[in-house]
Amino acid sequence: MLEEDDRVQIVTLFTRVLLQLALHPRISQETLARRLDVTMRTAQRHLTLLEEQGYIRVNRVQKPFHYTVDWSKPCPHLPWMRLVLFHPAIKEYVSVWGQAILDAELQSDAPHDGLVDSIKQLLAGAGRQEARVG
Numbered sequence: 001m002l003e004e005d006d007r008v009q010i011v012t013l014f015t016r017v018l019l020q021l022a023l024h025p026r027i028s029q030e031t032l033a034r035r036l037d038v039t040m041r042t043a044q045r046h047l048t049l050l051e052e053q054g055y056i057r058v059n060r061v062q063k064p065f066h067y068t069v070d071w072s073k074p075c076p077h078l079p080w081m082r083l084v085l086f087h088p089a090i091k092e093y094v095s096v097w098g099q100a101i102l103d104a105e106l107q108s109d110a111p112h113d114g115l116v117d118s119i120k121q122l123l124a125g126a127g128r129q130e131a132r133v134g
Helices: 013-023 029-036 040-052 090-107 115-126
Strands: 056-059 066-069 078-082
Touching: 013 029, 013 040, 013 066, 029 040, 040 056
Parallel strands: none
Antiparallel strands: 056 066
C-alpha cells in the first residue's frame, strides 16, 4: 500500500502556493513553507516565479507581505481553465452542487457505481479549512 507521501500529486506546488495565498493573503514566507512542507527557499522561488509570470501581485509595504492572486490568468497547458476555479468562494458552490447531486443519487434506485462515495469525498474536501484539490 502506498504511503501518503508516495502518491502521485496531480496538484502542483504552484497551485498549492496559490491556494494558500488565496486563503491567507498576508502569510509569511516561513509559514507558507511550513504549511507546504517545503524549504523556505523553495517557497521563495515559487513566489518569485508566480510574481514574474503575473499570477500574483505582492504589496511589500509591510511584513508579512500582502499577496493578491490574479484570478483571470489561464493555467499553463490547460488554456480553457482559469485560476478562478481555485478561488475560495467557489468552494461553497462546489459544496452545494455536490450535496444536491448526492441527495438525488441517494433517492434514486439506480446503482451508484462509486459516485456517492466520490461525492462524499468531494464534500469532505470542500469543507476543510485548508483547500485541497484531488
